[in-house]
Structure formats: C-alpha cells, structure tokens
Amino acid sequence: MEHSLLDYYTAIENASARMLEAAKAEDWDAVVHLESTCAVLIAQLRHKSRHTELAPEERKEKSRIMQRILRADAQIRVLAEPWLSDLEQLMDAKPVH
Numbered sequence: 001m002e003h004s005l006l007d008y009y010t011a012i013e014n015a016s017a018r019m020l021e022a023a024k025a026e027d028w029d030a031v032v033h034l035e036s037t038c039a040v041l042i043a044q045l046r047h048k049s050r051h052t053e054l055a056p057e058e059r060k061e062k063s064r065i066m067q068r069i070l071r072a073d074a075q076i077r078v079l080a081e082p083w084l085s086d087l088e089q090l091m092d093a094k095p096v097h
Contacts, residue, residue, distance in 0.1 A: 006058055008045035009065045012038055016072045023079040031076070 015037045022030035054062055 003048070004058075005045065005048055005052055005054055006061060006065075008041055008048060009062055012041045012045070013065045013069050013072075015041065016069045016076075020072045020076050020079075023076045026079075028080075031080070 015034050019031050019034040019038070022028075022034060
C-alpha cells in the first residue's frame with residue numbers, strides 16, 4: 001500500500017500523542033520506544049517527501065498536525081524534566097567507598 005505524505009504526518013502525530021500519554025503515566029521506557037518509532041517515521045517521511053509534494057489543502061492539514069505535534073512535544077518535555085533531572089543526579093553521584 002502506498003502511503004501519502006499526510007499518512008506519515010498523521011502516524012507521527014499518533015505516536016507523539018501516545019508518547020505524551022506514556023509520559024503522563026511516567027512510563028519512560030514506552031516514551032523512549034515511541035521516540036524511536038517517530039524517528040523511523042520521520043526518516044520515511046523525509047525519503048518520501050523528496051519525490052512527492054503536498055497539495056495546497058494538504059499543506060494546511062500538515063500545518064495543523066505539526067502544531068499538535070509541537071504542543072505534545074512541549075508537554076512531554078515539561079513532564080520529562082523532573083525525570084531527566086533525577087537521571088542527571090544519579091549519573092553525577094559519586095560512588096561511596
């Protein structure tokens with residue numbers, strides 16, 4: 001089945017929404033897994049977009065999808081900050097002798 005460019009944007013948006021839900025549940029393993037899924041989809045999108053262009057009405061939908069992805073990404077970053085801070089502290093901790 002041939003996927004349209006919008007199919008890729010929608011798949012990335014869906015993965016981003018699932019990533020946000022995982023972050024809200026503090027399921028960081030799922031967040032990391034879904035981030036990898038997004039990376040694969042983005043690579044596929046980049047490849048497909050070299051040979052295909054969006055129609056004007058599709059560009060509007062792409063813009064709406066991108067806004068939703070960016071909002072989800074911002075929320076994920078806010079939720080991840082305490083976790084990243086804890087991780088940083090663990091990595092900076094010196095072993096006790």
